[in-house]
Ligand code: SF4
């Protein structure tokens with residue numbers, strides 16, 4: 390890994406000194422933790438680091454006007470972040486000439502990749518980025534319970550939510566300038582941090598990521614209340630994959646899962 | 661007091677609403693447990709509508725529109741089918757299972773099918789019992 394990090398730092402410095410990018414989004418070390426950092430000078434590239442604890446999804450910054458205004462930029466990109474970049478690209482949120490990835494993962498450093506090259510890197514080294522088995526086991530365990538037991542489980546979890554929306558801020562897929570949860574004419578989702586408003590918020594937040602979630606885990610990592618958001622995300626991703634073969638973030642251009650259809654879609658649940 | 665289910669039905673204007681109309685004009689009677697909300701198309705039914713119905717007191721929700729290939733807007737029902745296929749599983753995962761959310765295709769010519777559908781759904785919800793005022797999805801008074 391240290392060779393990979395050295396190569397990544399060198400590439401970041403090169404891009405900045407050549408003026409190919411104005412900003413590099415990466416992670417740096419503070420104490421025992423790794424934090425997101427923005428660097429704009431080649432000399433700062435030495436501070437960049439990366440390991441498996443880097444769970445913040447840097448692609449989430451790309452939707453902010455103050456960050457995008459500094460394009461072209463480079464993003465230190467784990468496989469999950471690469472997938473998020475491709476999702477954003479397929480949804481016309483970022484353009485090829487705005488963003489470059491410094492692709493890095495457990496299998497090493499992939500170099501400076503344009504959006505068009507990410508798919509090939511992912512498919513070669515990380516073709517099956519599915520939710521990890523331990524998570525799927527928890528999903529299966531909960532799915533096997535009765536509806537009442539599941540309702541009870543989620544009621545306990547959802548009641549903890551304080552509606553801070555850190556999960557939304559952390560997710561690259563949540564880029565609407567005005568979120569449905571903040572609309573009040575009419576108000577679809579109660580903004581009180583309790584009861585039915587929490588239920589609607591949690592279910593709708595998860596559902597709006599259907600076929601778009603890349604499983605990066607940033608939402609759950611950001612939640613100060615420790616809600617198991619990845620259970621919802623993983624369940625949806627699993628259903629979307631099994632039913633529709635959905636694998637978001639592997640192609641530069643892809644039809645949105647919700648928003649497209651096929652005459653062959655399963656209709657067995659319809660009477 | 662016996663439990664009388666309250667069922668909110670979201671139906672499309674062109675097929676199921678017309679089918680329900682035919683049920684009436686044919687003088688077929690069916691369970692009076694249903695409240696119909698007419699929308700232009702099943703494609704217009706946002707998942708939030710379903711949550712609102714449960715929030716406001718429904719014991720179950722029925723969604724019905726045109727058969728595949730018959731959508732007045734060509735593909736609204738196909739869009740809806742894909743959306744519901746995933747959304748109903750997410751609802752079930754959070755505790756609102758298949759005894760609470762029903763889907764059907766009813767054409768403008770199927771008055772009898774509509775009557776049978778409402779009767780069957782009402783029976784199933786009656787057997788399942790009330791939605792539960794303590795369910796988190798329900799607005800607490
Ligand atoms: S929903 Fe969570 S896991 Fe999925 S892409 Fe957004 S932040 Fe990542």
Ligand code: SF4
Nearest residue numbers: 550551553554556612
């Ligand atoms: S981060 Fe956690 S507490 Fe905050 S809104 Fe999201 S689920 Fe609720």
